Amino acid sequence: MGNERPRVVIIGGGFGGLFCARRFRGVDVDVILLDRAACHVFQPLLYQCATGTLSIGQISRSLREELEHHPNVQTLLGEAIRLDSTARRVTARRPDDTTFDVDYDYLVIAAGMRQSYFGHEEFAAWAPGMKTLDDALSIRRRVFAAFEIAETLPPGPDRDQWLTFAVAGGGPTGVELAGQIRELATRALANEFHSIQPREARVLLFDGGDRVLKSFAPALAGRAQETLVNLGVELHFGVHVTDVRRDGITVSPKGAGEKQDYATRTVLWTAGVEAVPFARHAAEVLGAQTDRSGRITVDPDLSVPGHREVFVIGDLAGRDGLPGVAENAMQGGLHAAACIRRDVGGKRRKNYRYRDLGSAAYISRGNALLQAGPVKLAGVGGWLGWGFIHIAFLTGVRNRFSTVGTWMATIARANRSDRTFILGGSGHPEEPYTWESPVHQSYNAGPDKSA
Numbered sequence: 240m241g242n243e244r245p246r247v248v249i250i251g252g253g254f255g256g257l258f259c260a261r262r263f264r265g266v267d268v269d270v271i272l273l274d275r276a277a278c279h280v281f282q283p284l285l286y287q288c289a290t291g292t293l294s295i296g297q298i299s300r301s302l303r304e305e306l307e308h309h310p311n312v313q314t315l316l317g318e319a320i321r322l323d324s325t326a327r328r329v330t331a332r333r334p335d336d337t338t339f340d341v342d343y344d345y346l347v348i349a350a351g352m353r354q355s356y357f358g359h360e361e362f363a364a365w366a367p368g369m370k371t372l373d374d375a376l377s378i379r380r381r382v383f384a385a386f387e388i389a390e391t392l393p394p395g396p397d398r399d400q401w402l403t404f405a406v407a408g409g410g411p412t413g414v415e416l417a418g419q420i421r422e423l424a425t426r427a428l429a430n431e432f433h434s435i436q437p438r439e440a441r442v443l444l445f446d447g448g449d450r451v452l453k454s455f456a457p458a459l460a461g462r463a464q465e466t467l468v469n470l471g472v473e474l475h476f477g478v479h480v481t482d483v484r485r486d487g488i489t490v491s492p493k494g495a496g497e498k499q500d501y502a503t504r505t506v507l508w509t510a511g512v513e514a515v516p517f518a519r520h521a522a523e524v525l526g527a528q529t530d531r532s533g534r535i536t537v538d539p540d541l542s543v544p545g546h547r548e549v550f551v552i553g554d555l556a557g558r559d560g561l562p563g564v565a566e567n568a569m570q571g572g573l574h575a576a577a578c579i580r581r582d583v584g585g586k587r588r589k590n591y592r593y594r595d596l597g598s599a600a601y602i603s604r605g606n607a608l609l610q611a612g613p614v615k616l617a618g619v620g621g622w623l624g625w626g627f628i629h630i631a632f633l634t635g636v637r638n639r640f641s642t643v644g645t646w647m648a649t650i651a652r653a654n655r656s657d658r659t660f661i662l663g664g665s666g667h668p669e670e671p672y673t674w675e676s677p678v679h680q681s682y683n684a685g686p687d688k689s690a
């Protein structure tokens with residue numbers, strides 16, 4: 240390290256990376272926070288953005304603005320693509336495809352997980368996941384466009400396809416999305432259409448297990464299931480979605496039994512996660528072990544075995560079943576920063592101890608689950624606890640006030656204020672409405688041409 244200030248490079252400005260960077264304020268180190276999107280996203284509220292309650296500005300904040308008062312922290316836009324652990328150098332790609340290098344004395348890998356399609360990447364073209372702002376906007380476009388397209392079709396199977404929504408995965412995100420689409424159909428959209436009855440929209444939720452929300456106590460998950468059924472969500476357990484097409488899905492039972500096809504134009508995928516590609520590359524370069532999903536095995540202080548200068552935190556850290564939740568990422572970020580501060584101060588590092596502060600899941604208006612130690616709440620009590628926790632951890636005072644204001648307006652009136660969606664611009668030929676590529680489609684063709 241010589242006599243210069245140590246340089247810490249943090250990859251990823253999510254919960255882990257941001258909390259780590261903040262902890263270096265006033266410390267005698269230089270920090271570079273590298274993120275491929277240059278903003279912090281509050282992932283737990285992505286589904287509210289996808290279903291028109293909140294705007295992307297309310298659930299995200301520019302990292303540059305967030306760290307404005309941290310003069311020793313520089314934020315850089317770039318996607319880490321290569322690691323040279325001998326030269327202690329990370330290569331990053333700018334959005335224009337050019338690259339640049341950053342050197343480090345300490346590296347903190349906080350790049351999170353991405354959606355996993357279990358080897359069927361081709362599903363992604365028809366079934367967006369739910370990890371980024373792009374995903375949320377893609378889901379918003381598909382959900383609202385599906386109702387619009389159905390309105391233009393005569394009664395019959397084509398229209399029914401557009402009014403059928405399939406959600407793969409019964410974890411918190413799948414439950415939240417399924418509940419929100421039914422709530423949209425029965426409240427905000429219920430009286431706005433002339434030709435269709437939005438409340439007739441079918442929402443199908445598929446999961447390989449025998450209940451939703453496996454990380455919650457069975458009694459709480461049971462309450463969630465009752466609420467979903469009352470909302471009109473159709474629950475299918477013990478099955479895997481084994482094919483996704485432009486106009487439908489195939490579902491196969493885990494044991495013996497017949498496969499079944501469902502005609503649908505909107506499929507949302509929340510079924511699994513895997514490490515982002517850079518994490519897999521880094522594990523290989525560092526000679527680190529990984530689990531099946533690509534989480535990197537770490538020592539008790541969250542550093543990579545044989546590389547005391549490299550930490551892995553948040554969803555990517557594989558140790559003692561650490562959960563993929565925001566609290567673990569935040570605590571891990573603070574811990575990695577504390578270790579580096581202790582190194583700089585010539586003190587011994589401490590081991591990481593995760594403190595489980597509980598978890599929460601939104602089911603529907605006035606109904607959420609909250610589980611923290613012996614406290615187990617459902618219904619309105621859970622809902623108030625859920626709201627309090629989410630506001631407390633949302634980044635930025637302005638976002639907190641505006642989100643509370645929007646929620647109150649949404650409760651008072653059934654409407655959703657952020658329903659606007661745009662068409663195209665993603666570069667994916669299939670993106671606009673899950674139709675065929677506009678390149679191959681005549682503009683004066685009717686919307687049912689591709690059906």
Ligand SMILES: Cc1cc2nc3c(=O)[nH]c(=O)nc-3n(C[C@H](O)[C@H](O)[C@H](O)COP(=O)(O)OP(=O)(O)OC[C@H]3O[C@@H](n4cnc5c(N)ncnc54)[C@H](O)[C@@H]3O)c2cc1C
Binds near residue numbers: 250411554
């Ligand atoms: C829809 C959804 C709902 C959730 N709900 C809850 C909840 O209610 N409660 C809860 O506790 N947890 C919830 N979680 C989980 C929680 O959001 C994660 O555990 C947490 O975000 C993990 O933090 P992280 O810092 O490890 O990664 P992330 O927050 O995912 O951040 C990773 C960052 O790395 C950046 N990045 C990725 N690859 C690169 C690269 N190669 N180069 C540069 N930057 C890169 C990304 O842009 C991102 O900013 C939810 C997650 C999702 C997706």
